[in-house]
Amino acid sequence: MRTQNGGDNWTAVQPAPLSGSVIRGEQVGVLADGSVIASWGLMNATISSDQGESWSDLLSPAEEDMRTNNLSHFAILGNGRILFPTNEQIVYSDDNGQSWNFVPADIPDRINEVSFLDNEIGYICTNNDQLYKSTDGGLNWVALTSPFGGTSALEGIAVLSEDRLIASRVTTAALSTDGGLSWTSQSSYPAGYDYDIDANGRIWTAEFAALNNGAAFTSSDNGESWSEIGYVCHSARGSTLTPSGNYFFVAGDGGLIVRYDVNAILSSTREQTITKESVVASPNPTHSFTTIDLSNQGSNMQLEVQVFDLSGQLLMQEYAQNKSQITLDLSAFAAGIYLVRVQGKDWIQSVRIIKQ
Numbered sequence: 001m002r003t004q005n006g007g008d009n010w011t012a013v014q015p016a017p018l019s020g021s022v023i024r025g026e027q028v029g030v031l032a033d034g035s036v037i038a039s040w041g042l043m044n045a046t047i048s049s050d051q052g053e054s055w056s057d058l059l060s061p062a063e064e065d066m067r068t069n070n071l072s073h074f075a076i077l078g079n080g081r082i083l084f085p086t087n088e089q090i091v092y093s094d095d096n097g098q099s100w101n102f103v104p105a106d107i108p109d110r111i112n113e114v115s116f117l118d119n120e121i122g123y124i125c126t127n128n129d130q131l132y133k134s135t136d137g138g139l140n141w142v143a144l145t146s147p148f149g150g151t152s153a154l155e156g157i158a159v160l161s162e163d164r165l166i167a168s169r170v171t172t173a174a175l176s177t178d179g180g181l182s183w184t185s186q187s188s189y190p191a192g193y194d195y196d197i198d199a200n201g202r203i204w205t206a207e208f209a210a211l212n213n214g215a216a217f218t219s220s221d222n223g224e225s226w227s228e229i230g231y232v233c234h235s236a237r238g239s240t241l242t243p244s245g246n247y248f249f250v251a252g253d254g255g256l257i258v259r260y261d262v263n264a265i266l267s268s269t270r271e272q273t274i275t276k277e278s279v280v281a282s283p284n285p286t287h288s289f290t291t292i293d294l295s296n297q298g299s300n301m302q303l304e305v306q307v308f309d310l311s312g313q314l315l316m317q318e319y320a321q322n323k324s325q326i327t328l329d330l331s332a333f334a335a336g337i338y339l340v341r342v343q344g345k346d347w348i349q350s351v352r353i354i355k356q
Contacts, residue, residue, distance in 0.1 A: 002052050006247055007259040013052030026072045030243070031096055032080055032336045032354055033285070045071045045084070047097060063100050067091070075114040075122065075138065078309040080336050083138040085111055085124055090139055103139050107132060113194075117159045118313065123180070125154035125167060131180055144180035148172065158195035158203060160222055168192055170208050175223065190217040190226055196241040196248070198262075199308045199339050206239040206250040214252050216260060229265050232258055243352040245339070263349075279342045285354035288331035292340060292351070295324040304343045307353075309336070330355050 001010045026039040039045040045058040069086035076082055084091040090103040109126040116122035122134045129150045132141040147167040158166040165176045173189035192205030203219040214236025217226045234256040241248050248260040280293040307316035320326045338353045
């Protein structure tokens with residue numbers, strides 16, 4: 001399914017032309033050029049360059065013959081690397097999927113989640129309560145301490161820093177403050193299938209709640225405390241933030257899709273709310289310069305403009321006052337996706353920029 005208006009409407013897209021039977025979709029990701037990758041838990045994944053209207057196999061026939069495991073979960077790093085870790089191989093591309101490399105691996109169970117802090121440090125969690133860490137962009141992995149003593153499948157991981165991690169199974173979450181060397185169970189933490197961290201460091205997740213229900217949560221203090229933002233009578237199985245950070249979606253059993261308005265949730269705790277139209281960047285995509293339109297944001301107030309990479313690292317910071325626009329020079333940035341955040345006195349808007 002595809003939406004182009006923040007979830008107001010959905011349309012079915014053409015099924016992927018994979019050989020064999022597709023049991024279920026595993027993951028969807030967007031590359032820097034706007035192409036969409038979908039994985040299905042099979043020996044190949046698919047890619048679309050026209051927003052899902054047509055699909056083709058991600059790996060060539062010769063590359064598919066080099067596979068030893070199915071392609072399921074993957075990560076798209078800030079430097080553009082596409083990484084599929086599997087039991088016996090690490091499959092990765094550094095040229096936007098044009099060619100693929102294969103590195104031997106020894107991860108003895110199904111991989112349920114892949115998450116990177118930056119271009120080098122990443123974590124994967126598996127079906128046998130095992131966590132692995134990479135410090136070289138996903139080419140090599142080292143086993144860490146099992147968060148729950150090897151008793152159940154890990155479903156999600158939040159990488160807040162190299163030391164602070166949250167891992168979850170279906171009903172319980174655990175916290176590590178030493179990079180995964182030791183863990184403490186956290187009964188007050190939501191046990192999310194997915195954790196998303198926005199440009200402000202706020203965490204968003206949804207958990208499989210009691211009696212096959214679903215609950216959505218957010219935390220603004222690195223996971224120390226959580227606020228429930230919604231509860232539905234369907235099991236929640238996954239969640240994601242939109243690239244703009246304006247909406248948080250929860251998906252679950254029975255075709256469940258729930259949309260949460262992030263700005264409305266955040267403004268509900270403020271004394272004053274000012275509604276602003278979304279900022280616009282042009283040109284986008286860009287090779288160097290892009291101009292942020294500030295004409296709808298209030299020209300008499302000081303605005304803070306920040307640029308983040310997908311790991312949340314602040315790369316640029318500018319201030320604008322009495323200006324209707326501001327031009328950002330991204331020519332020194334690597335090709336990839338960046339988030340521009342514009343903040344006023346009591347509101348925040350953001351826009352995704354594709355640097356080519």
